[in-house]
Amino acid sequence: xxxxxxxxxxxxxxxxxxxxxxxxxxxxxxxxxxxxxxxxxxxxxxxxxxxxxxxxxxxxxxxxxxxxxxxxxxxxxxxxxxxxxxxxxxxxxxxxxxxxxxxxxxxxxxxxxxxxxxxxxxxxxxxxxxxxxxxxxxxxxxxxxxxxxxxxxxxxxxxxxxxxxxxx
Ligand SMILES: [Ca+2]
Numbered sequence: 001x002x003x004x005x006x007x008x009x010x011x012x013x014x015x016x017x018x019x020x021x022x023x024x025x026x027x028x029x030x031x032x033x034x035x036x037x038x039x040x041x042x043x044x045x046x047x048x049x050x051x052x053x054x055x056x057x058x059x060x061x062x063x064x065x066x067x068x069x070x071x072x073x074x075x076x077x078x079x080x081x082x083x084x085x086x087x088x089x090x091x092x093x094x095x096x097x098x099x100x101x102x103x104x105x106x107x108x109x110x111x112x113x114x115x116x117x118x119x120x121x122x123x124x125x126x127x128x129x130x131x132x133x134x135x136x137x138x139x140x141x142x143x144x145x146x147x148x149x150x151x152x153x154x155x156x157x158x159x160x161x162x163x164x165x166x167x168x
Contacts, residue, residue, distance in 0.1 A: 041074045043168070044143050044156040045108065049136035050164040056138075058130030063114030066136050068143050070111065072103040079103075082148030085111060088141050088157075096125050143168075 050056070051065030068085060072078050080098040087094050096111060101123065103109055109123060113135050116124040127133040136143075142157040156168035 040154045042070065042072055042078060042080075042103070042145070043154045044145055045069045045071045045168055046165060047136055047141075047143055047156055047158060047168065048165040049141060049158065050138050050161075051134070052164070056131065056134065058133060060114040060116075060128065063127060063133055064112040064116060064124070066134060067110050067112040068136070069108050070103070070145060071108040072105060075105050077102050077104045080109075083153075084144075084146045084150075086144050086146075087135050087137070088144075094135055098123070 046069040048065070048067050051062045053062060053065070056062055070080075070085070080101045080103055083098045085096045085098075099118075101109070101118075104120075107121075109121060111123045111125060113125045113127050113133070115126050115128055116122070118124060125135065127135065139161040140159045142155060144152060145154045147153050154168075156166060158166035160166075
């Protein structure tokens with residue numbers, strides 16, 4: 001190590017002060033965006049991926065034992081018409097598209113895999129056909145929620161066979 005001239009020594013000092021200024025600026029930006037910390041306004045809150053009972057035999061009651069829940073965390077009702085939910089596969093038959101449906105302020109809707117009569121709180125994917133009809137894998141998968149424009153609104157991934165569900 002050689003002894004630096006006063007001119008060279010001044011460079012790292014200036015760099016340090018610039019970094020400090022940048023850190024302060026970044027801190028101000030983070031504080032000014034509390035909405036980011038609060039998460040998306042419409043979000044996936046839970047995936048129950050391992051239907052109760054074993055083995056999963058594909059009956060309608062078992063298919064409806066797996067579900068995904070979506071919550072409107074805003075203070076306004078939101079129309080989900082044209083929004084989609086899908087898993088991590090590329091299968092075109094693994095896409096659920098919302099029909100005319102309004103999710104009230106602070107409300108949660110449960111989307112079950114099997115068949116049933118839609119209500120204001122529970123919707124049915126409408127799948128049937130036994131053990132191949134399940135959407136959510138038993139150990140590892142990911143849910144995607146997109147709006148009517150196709151923009152990703154939220155997602156939730158899980159990777160555990162030790163639980164039957166994932167709180168997102
Ligand atoms: Ca099961």
